[in-house]
Amino acid sequence: MKKMMVAFAGAVLGTALSANVAKADCGEVSIGAMGWASGESITALAAFVLEQGYGCSVKVVPTDTVPAVTSLAENGQPDIVPEVWKNSAPAYAGLEDSGKV
Numbered sequence: 072m073k074k075m076m077v078a079f080a081g082a083v084l085g086t087a088l089s090a091n092v093a094k095a096d097c098g099e100v101s102i103g104a105m106g107w108a109s110g111e112s113i114t115a116l117a118a119f120v121l122e123q124g125y126g127c128s129v130k131v132v133p134t135d136t137v138p139a140v141t142s143l144a145e146n147g148q149p150d151i152v153p154e155v156w157k158n159s160a161p162a163y164a165g166l167e168d169s170g171k172v
Contacts, residue, residue, distance in 0.1 A: 097121065097125045097126055097127035097128075098127065098128065099127070099129075099130065100121055100127045100128070100129050100130070100150050100151065101130045101131075101132055101148055101149035101151070102114050102118055102121075102131050102132065102149055102151045102152075102153060103134040103139040103142075103151065103152045104131045104132060104133050104134065105134065105135060105136065105139075105153070105154050106133065106134075106135055109154060110153065113153040113154055114131060114153055117151060118131060132148075132149050134149070134152075136155060136156055136159050137159070139152045140152070140155070140159055140162050140166070143163075143166060143171065143172050144166050144171055144172075147171070147172070
């Protein structure tokens with residue numbers, strides 16, 4: 072039992088310390104906000120977690136699937152596109168293969 076408590080305490084401490092390191096390194100993050108309900112919800116959740124949990128400065132950018140993927144290809148922005156529909160996956164995979172995302 073004592074070994075389990077020590078392991079648990081170590082895990083908690085490690086998690087807390089790594090969260091502080093991530094918090095210090097976060098900086099600015101842009102999130103593409105899709106114009107439908109589920110996209111807006113996941114964007115709000117991601118922004119909240121990044122701001123409150125990691126101390127990021129979040130910029131929410133209104134967009135849609137095609138403009139977001141195009142912007143990723145050309146500018147590397149937004150940093151996060153939280154919801155990409157299945158029909159856009161091949162375009163995204165192509166960007167991944169070419170090293171653009």
